[in-house]
Structures are given as C-alpha cells and as structure tokens.
Amino acid sequence: MQAEQVDARRAVEELKELADLTGGPDGARRVAWTDEWAKAREWLRGKLEEIDGVTEIQTDQAGNLWATAPGESEKTVLLGGHIDSVPNGGWLDGCLNTIAALEVMRVLAPQQRPVTLRLVDWADEEGARFGRSLFGSGAAAGTLKPDDVRGLKDRDGVALPDALAEHGVDLDRVNEAGRQLENAVAYLELHIEQGPVLERMNLPLGAVLGTFGVKRHVVRFTGQHAHSGSTPMDVRRDAFIAAARSAIAFRDDAASRDDVRATTGFVNVRPAIVTAFNGWCEMSLDQRALDAGVLADMLAKAKEASERIAEEEGVSVEWEKVWEIEPIPFDEELIAFAEEACNEVSGSSHRLPSGPLHDAAEMARLMPTVMLFVKSLRGLSHTKDEDTPEEDLEMSVQALHRLAVRTMEWAKK
Amino acid sequence: MQAEQVDARRAVEELKELADLTGGPDGARRVAWTDEWAKAREWLRGKLEEIDGVTEIQTDQAGNLWATAPGESEKTVLLGGHIDSVPNGGWLDGCLNTIAALEVMRVLAPQQRPVTLRLVDWADEEGARFGRSLFGSGAAAGTLKPDDVRGLKDRDGVALPDALAEHGVDLDRVNEAGRQLENAVAYLELHIEQGPVLERMNLPLGAVLGTFGVKRHVVRFTGQHAHSGSTPMDVRRDAFIAAARSAIAFRDDAASRDDVRATTGFVNVRPAIVTAFNGWCEMSLDQRALDAGVLADMLAKAKEASERIAEEEGVSVEWEKVWEIEPIPFDEELIAFAEEACNEVSGSSHRLPSGPLHDAAEMARLMPTVMLFVKSLRGLSHTKDEDTPEEDLEMSVQALHRLAVRTMEWAKK
Numbered sequence: 001m002q003a004e005q006v007d008a009r010r011a012v013e014e015l016k017e018l019a020d021l022t023g024g025p026d027g028a029r030r031v032a033w034t035d036e037w038a039k040a041r042e043w044l045r046g047k048l049e050e051i052d053g054v055t056e057i058q059t060d061q062a063g064n065l066w067a068t069a070p071g072e073s074e075k076t077v078l079l080g081g082h083i084d085s086v087p088n089g090g091w092l093d094g095c096l097n098t099i100a101a102l103e104v105m106r107v108l109a110p111q112q113r114p115v116t117l118r119l120v121d122w123a124d125e126e127g128a129r130f131g132r133s134l135f136g137s138g139a140a141a142g143t144l145k146p147d148d149v150r151g152l153k154d155r156d157g158v159a160l161p162d163a164l165a166e167h168g169v170d171l172d173r174v175n176e177a178g179r180q181l182e183n184a185v186a187y188l189e190l191h192i193e194q195g196p197v198l199e200r201m202n203l204p205l206g207a208v209l210g211t212f213g214v215k216r217h218v219v220r221f222t223g224q225h226a227h228s229g230s231t232p233m234d235v236r237r238d239a240f241i242a243a244a245r246s247a248i249a250f251r252d253d254a255a256s257r258d259d260v261r262a263t264t265g266f267v268n269v270r271p272a273i274v275t276a277f278n279g280w281c282e283m284s285l286d287q288r289a290l291d292a293g294v295l296a297d298m299l300a301k302a303k304e305a306s307e308r309i310a311e312e313e314g315v316s317v318e319w320e321k322v323w324e325i326e327p328i329p330f331d332e333e334l335i336a337f338a339e340e341a342c343n344e345v346s347g348s349s350h351r352l353p354s355g356p357l358h359d360a361a362e363m364a365r366l367m368p369t370v371m372l373f374v375k376s377l378r379g380l381s382h383t384k385d386e387d388t389p390e391e392d393l394e395m396s397v398q399a400l401h402r403l404a405v406r407t408m409e410w411a412k413k
Numbered sequence: 414m415q416a417e418q419v420d421a422r423r424a425v426e427e428l429k430e431l432a433d434l435t436g437g438p439d440g441a442r443r444v445a446w447t448d449e450w451a452k453a454r455e456w457l458r459g460k461l462e463e464i465d466g467v468t469e470i471q472t473d474q475a476g477n478l479w480a481t482a483p484g485e486s487e488k489t490v491l492l493g494g495h496i497d498s499v500p501n502g503g504w505l506d507g508c509l510n511t512i513a514a515l516e517v518m519r520v521l522a523p524q525q526r527p528v529t530l531r532l533v534d535w536a537d538e539e540g541a542r543f544g545r546s547l548f549g550s551g552a553a554a555g556t557l558k559p560d561d562v563r564g565l566k567d568r569d570g571v572a573l574p575d576a577l578a579e580h581g582v583d584l585d586r587v588n589e590a591g592r593q594l595e596n597a598v599a600y601l602e603l604h605i606e607q608g609p610v611l612e613r614m615n616l617p618l619g620a621v622l623g624t625f626g627v628k629r630h631v632v633r634f635t636g637q638h639a640h641s642g643s644t645p646m647d648v649r650r651d652a653f654i655a656a657a658r659s660a661i662a663f664r665d666d667a668a669s670r671d672d673v674r675a676t677t678g679f680v681n682v683r684p685a686i687v688t689a690f691n692g693w694c695e696m697s698l699d700q701r702a703l704d705a706g707v708l709a710d711m712l713a714k715a716k717e718a719s720e721r722i723a724e725e726e727g728v729s730v731e732w733e734k735v736w737e738i739e740p741i742p743f744d745e746e747l748i749a750f751a752e753e754a755c756n757e758v759s760g761s762s763h764r765l766p767s768g769p770l771h772d773a774a775e776m777a778r779l780m781p782t783v784m785l786f787v788k789s790l791r792g793l794s795h796t797k798d799e800d801t802p803e804e805d806l807e808m809s810v811q812a813l814h815r816l817a818v819r820t821m822e823w824a825k826k
Contacts (some may be wrong), residue, residue: 195643229768230608244657355642
C-alpha cells in the first residue's frame with residue numbers, strides 16, 4: 001500500500017464537479033432531505049459504484065450512505081463525511097470529507113487489506129432545515145431519540161417525519177442504523193478547520209484533539225433603572241454596567257487560559273432608552289474547553305466574578321443553564337497517527353481542538369476516533385466565501401490516505 | 414410682609430383636591446392639550462379669581478396662564494409652574510409649583526409690594542402628548558420655532574396645530590407670548606427633586622444651581638463576528654467587548670468627577686446569537702454636567718478612551734451626535750436667597766444641580782432665575798408612586814414665599 005497512489009488532484013476536481021452540480025453563484029444548496037441533496041448523493045453513489053473492491057453500497061435506516069470494501073478481517077475502519085450543506089454554503093464543508101474518502105477508497109478498496117474499510121456519508125450533519133444537527137450519526141450512536149425530534153418542522157411547516165419519509169426513512173426505525181457500527185474499530189474524518197488557527201500559523205494541516213465541551217447560560221442582572229440626569233453615579237444600580245464588567249471578566253478569564261473560549265452572544269437591556277440607565281440586562285455566555293475540569297472551573301470562576309461584580313454594583317444576578325455538552329476527546333494513538341500523516345505530507349503539524357461539533361464527536365463516544373483539519377482561509381465557513389488553497393486540499397487528501405493506511409495496520413493488531 | 418402668613422397646609426390640601434379632580438388610582442392625567450388639563454386649568458383660574466389684588470388673569474398666545482398682582486413698579490418677579498402632567502403621573506410634578514405659587518400669591522397679592530408679582534402656569538412643560546417639552550416657556554423665550562414642531566402628531570395621529578387650535582392657540586403666533594416677559598426681572602420655581610440626593614442627605618430642601626448641559630451620542634463599534642467555538646480569544650475582533658469596556662470607562666470617568674453623569678442607555682449588538690461573538694455594537698451615551706468645560710472634557714476623555722479600547726480590541730469606533738444642550742447656570746444672588754430661605758424654614762440647605770430640564774432653564778436664558786427643590790421619596794417621578802412627605806411640602810411652600818419676598822426686595826434696587 002503506497003501513499004503515492006492517491007490522486008489528490010482528482011479529488012479537488014471532483015469537489016469542483018460537485019459544486020457545479022449542486023452549487024452556484026449563491027453557494028452550495030445540498031440541504032439534507034431536499035432534491036439537491038439527493039442529487040449529490042446519486043452523483044456520489046455513481047462514483048462509488050465504479051470502484052473495484054467496493055462490494056456493497058447501501059443506505060441505512062437513518063438515511064446514511066455506506067460503501068463497503070471487505071478486508072481479511074470483519075474489523076472495520078470507517079471514513080466518514082457528510083455531503084449535505086447549509087443553504088448558501090461553501091464548496092468544502094462537509095463534502096471534502098466525503099470526496100477525500102471516495103479517493104482513498106479508490107486506492108485502497110482494490111488492494112488486499114488486513115481489515116474492512118467503509119465509507120459513510122452521514123445524513124443531515126448540518127441540521128440546516130429542521131434544526132437538529134448530527135442527525136444520521138446521532139441516530140447510529142443512539143443519542144438521537146425519535147421522540148425528541150418528532151415535532152420538528154421546517155420554515156414551511158413541513159414535519160420532519162414527512163420529509164424523512166420522502167427519502168425512504170422511517171423516523172421510528174432510525175436507531176437501527178446502529179447495527180452498521182457493530183464491527184467498527186476506528187473512525188477517521190477530514191474537515192476544513194472553520195477557524196483561523198492553521199492559517200495564522202501558516203500550516204496546511206492539523207491533528208484534532210477532540211471537540212470542545214460547551215456550557216451555555218443566560219446571565220441576568222437586575223437593578224433599578226432611573227433617570228440619567230437626576231440620579232448621581234454613586235447611587236445607581238445599573239444592571240448593564242454590571243453585565244459589561246462581567247462580560248469582560250468572562251473574556252479575560254478565557255484569554256488567560258490555554259485554548260478555551262468564552263463568548264457573550266445576545267445582549268438585551270431594559271428600558272433601553274437614552275434618558276435612563278438600565279435596571280435589567282440579560283446576556284448569553286457560551287464557554288468551551290477540551291478538558292471537563294477546566295470547563296467546570298471556567299464556569300465557577302465566571303459565576304464568582306458575576307456575583308462579586310453584582311454586589312459591587314448593587315444589583316442581583318441569576319444564571320440559567322440553556323444547554324451543555326461534555327468535551328469529547330479523540331483517541332491518543334490515532335491523534336499521533338494523524339500527526340505523523342500531516343508531518344509526512346506537509347512537513348509540519350499542529351494539534352488543535354475543534355470548536356464546532358462534528359459527526360466524529362458521535363463516533364468518539366463509541367470507538368477510537370480522530371479528525372484531520374485543513375486550513376480555512378479567514379476562518380470562514382457556512383458561507384459561499386468559504387475557501388482553502390487547492391494545494392492544501394490536495395495535501396489533506398494525501399494525509400487522510402496515510403492516516404487510513406496507518407490505522408488499518410493498527411486495527412489488525 | 415411676614416412669612417408666617419403663608420398657609421402651607423392649605424397648599425397641601427389643594428394638591429390633594431387637584432389630585433382628586435384630575436387624578437385617580439392610575440395617577441394624574443393632566444396631559445397638556447386635553448380636556449383633563451383644561452379642567453385643572455379652570456380649577457386654578459377659579460382659585461386665582463378669588464385672590465384680592467390679582468387684577469388680571471389671561472392666557473397668552475402660547476397657552477400660558479398668567480395672573481398679575483401689580484406693585485409699585487412695573488418690574489416683575491415671576492413665580493412659575495406647570496399644571497400639566499405625564500400620563501399616569503404623580504400628584505406633585507409639576508402642580509406643586511403652581512399651587513405653591515397660588516398660595517404665595519394669596520399672601521402677597523393683597524399687600525403693598527415694591528414690584529409686580531405674576532404667577533405663570535406654563536403650557537405643556539412635559540411634552541407628553543407630542544414629544545416637545547417646555548412648549549409654553551420655550552415659545553415665550555423664542556427657542557421654540559413653530560416650523561420645528563408643526564409636523565408633530567400624537568399617537569392617534571392628531572396634529573399638534575389641530576390640538577392647539579382646540580385650546581385657542583394658533584401655532585404661528587405662539588412666539589408672541591414673549592411679550593409677557595418684557596418687564597420680568599426674576600424667575601422663581603419650586604419643584605420636586607425627581608432624584609435621590611436630598612432624601613439620602615435627609616434634607617427637605619435644596620437650592621438649585623442650574624440645569625445640566627447634556628451631550629448625547631450614539632457610539633458604534635465595528636469588528637467582525639465569527640463562530641464562538643472555532644475562533645480563539647486572541648484573534649477576535651469583538652465589538653461588544655469593546656463597547657462594554659468603553660461603557661465602563663465612561664462610567665468610571667463620571668464617577669471620579671464631582672456631580673456629573675454618564676449613562677449608557679440603549680445597547681444593540683449583531684448578530685446577537687449564542688454561537689457567535691458580536692461584530693457590531695452600538696450604544697447611547699448621555700453625558701451631563703453643570704460646567705461646560707467639564708462637559709467638554711468628559712466628552713473628549715470618553716472619545717479618547719473608546720478609541721484606545723477600540724484599537725486594543727481590533728475594532729473601529731465612530732461617534733454620532735444625537736442632541737446637546739449647554740449647561741444653564743442659575744443666578745448666584747438668587748441661589749444665595751434660595752439657600753437662605755431653605756435655612757430659615759428647615760434649618761438646613763444643600764446646593765445641587767438639576768438633572769432634568771425645567772421651564773426655569775428657558776427663563777434663565779433671559780433673566781436671573783433660581784429653583785427650589787423639595788425632597789422626592791426614592792427619587793421617583795413620572796409615576797403615580799411619586800411622593801414627598803407632607804411636612805416637607807409645607808416647608809417648600811414656606812421657602813418659596815420667603816424666596817419671593819427676598820427677591821422682590823432685591824428687584825426693587
């Protein structure tokens with residue numbers, strides 16, 4: 001099995017071919033459970049059918065597309081991606097994963113292999129139409145429960161179960177997709193970074209450490225609004241000033257730590273008029289870290305800071321949890337393989353966490369998993385302006401190939 | 414002329430009588446240019462007609478009500494107030510001024526006086542229906558221009574000129590009210606403080622130094638929003654964080670100075686979602702000071718701080734002026750008289766600026782002017798919860814009487 005056999009240029013040309021087929025001047029339009037998505041899938045299926053050594057192509061009960069190249073063992077290494085996109089999306093997220101895996105299958109499927117290799121094109125990673133991301137991988141992993149999503153509707157009022165049915169999927173049976181994972185021993189995924197880290201370091205490739213844990217809260221401050229003219233500064237109970245000080249404390253704490261995030265998103269004040277200071281302010285806080293202990297400490301420090309500041313400003317503060325997910329670290333051995341693959345192809349590598357979630361996070365709950373990142377220009381994604389230099393894309397395909405080869409050797413043991 | 418002649422208790426009873434007539438469980442409803450306001454005016458006119466020595470009661474071209482008690486000289490001391498209120502207003506703002514002046518007229522009009530004394534009930538101080546405050550006093554002072562307000566409409570679409578006409582006022586002739594001021598040599602006004610200063614000092618009365626100058630701006634920060642997960646802290650260009658730091662700088666600067674104000678009112682961010690930091694933020698800044706130089710320095714310091722912070726946060730900042738008015742200091746001699754009156758009546762006094770504007774600000778442009786403040790409980794006004802202890806109200810009426818007597822003696826010279 002030689003790395004040089006992969007035709008990375010062909011993969012880039014196929015990305016463009018897909019963009020011509022299901023994109024345009026307004027960006028990609030491969031939203032899951034639509035005709036354009038089905039068209040992209042048909043295109044992919046046609047490519048897979050031409051590969052010597054791929055003996056079976058099937059769609060599972062959750063709508064995931066599988067292509068299997070049997071090896072000497074039933075133990076299976078998975079190459080995963082998603083061909084669906086957000087509306088007006090870019091040409092790389094997430095079809096790069098799928099098309100790179102297609103090219104890797106082309107090289108490896110005809111060869112003798114110690115273990116089985118499967119490509120999976122997950123259904124509806126983005127959740128762009130119904131708001132539930134990681135649909136297909138979550139269904140296979142068992143974290144998506146049919147009853148939790150049964151009531152979802154799209155903007156036109158179409159119910160999720162009806163949209164699924166149009167594509168041959170019965171919501172009540174989606175968890176049966178889990179059977180596809182029975183022999184899986186490793187999961188590999190390539191994705192654009194969607195952030196600025198690799199570009200700023202002038203590196204094409206990186207090995208991903210895992211996906212961040214997230215703690216998301218609404219923080220509310222309550223004081224007492226009063227007239228901006230008649231109320232001296234020292235008697236004010238200004239909820240916005242308390243919130244502003246807290247937002248800065250949250251940011252400064254995150255900036256002082258190694259590779260974590262703290263983000264103030266929405267900010268609402270009342271009465272929100274020019275002639276009064278605000279008696280009420282709420283804002284969202286989204287905290288992320290790869291280490292659960294660090295994340296818990298960030299939250300504790302943020303609460304402490306907000307309570308100290310609230311007391312100093314004469315206001316009260318309350319925290320409401322909105323959502324959370326634990327950090328999902330990837331496999332140490334596979335991270336090392338990914339790093340080696342990046343080094344071999346590009347002469348360098350960088351370990352970095354993933355800010356956004358990926359299907360890999362669902363798989364990492366079940367088996368050794370790793371991702372490769374390739375540079376994103378200006379950190380842009382989910383827009384038609386999303387881009388990556390073609391030479392970097394080529395290197396990413398080569399790195400996925402080398403990572404797959406190494407992982408199969410490891411899986412044999 | 415003896416101070417003891419004033420019946421301050423009667424004034425308090427008349428305040429309650431007016432509240433019964435034109436108020437109720439939802440507060441005062443004497444909004445200018447409405448039937449309730451006209452009813453309150455009729456009630457006041459009836460009281461004035463009973464006063465011996467009041468020789469003329471008239472309404473001028475701007476709708477202001479005047480009652481004249483001629484003295485030995487045509488030189489005139491004015492006692493001003495406004496019987497109009499905001500909707501669901503309190504029982505004191507601004508009819509305290511009018512009713513206290515009524516009581517003072519009762520005592521002083523029948524007596525021999527060195528100068529003429531006039532009570533004026535200004536029309537539409539609040540601007541509650543059409544949004545233009547200080548209507549009657551501004552018309553008399555010439556600062557209100559008919560063309561600037563001709564297009565104003567109330568919530569029901571009624572045009573200001575039509576509402577004025579219903580009350581016998583021709584918008585194009587309102588500046589003729591200025592003739593009422595021809596012989597005026599001093600203007601005196603009593604008002605509730607509408608702030609917490611006197612209550613916190615446990616003082617009933619204060620002498621007002623003038624009305625704050627105001628500089629009002631919208632401050633806009635522009636960075637670049639991006640994903641809360643994929644974007645490291647050190648590469649963010651977070652417009653809200655820059656705004657929050659600036660708001661605190663504006664507040665801290667004001668808090669370090671003597672008796673000024675800086676207020677962040679509305680705050681708007683974009684994209685205002687939980688999964689991104691904000692690339693855009695605008696907020697209002699309302700700065701107030703009694704000294705024009707101090708106010709100018711506050712603005713300069715605020716701009717400097719915002720520009721330094723914007724640079725540190727990698728964002729741009731722009732300032733848009735929304736409104737401004739210069740500080741209007743009251744007359745030093747009259748302030749001293751007001752202070753003496755407070756001391757004589759209550760054994761104490763405090764000099765303080767006025768945060769809100771008053772009709773006195775219009776008069777101060779033209780003649781020596783001063784105001785008396787009486788304590789507001791909890792700093793509340795423009796609400797039915799507005800209140801002042803009755804013993805303090807009685808002292809305020811006594812102080813206005815003493816101030817009027819002193820000012821007439823001074824005016825004679």
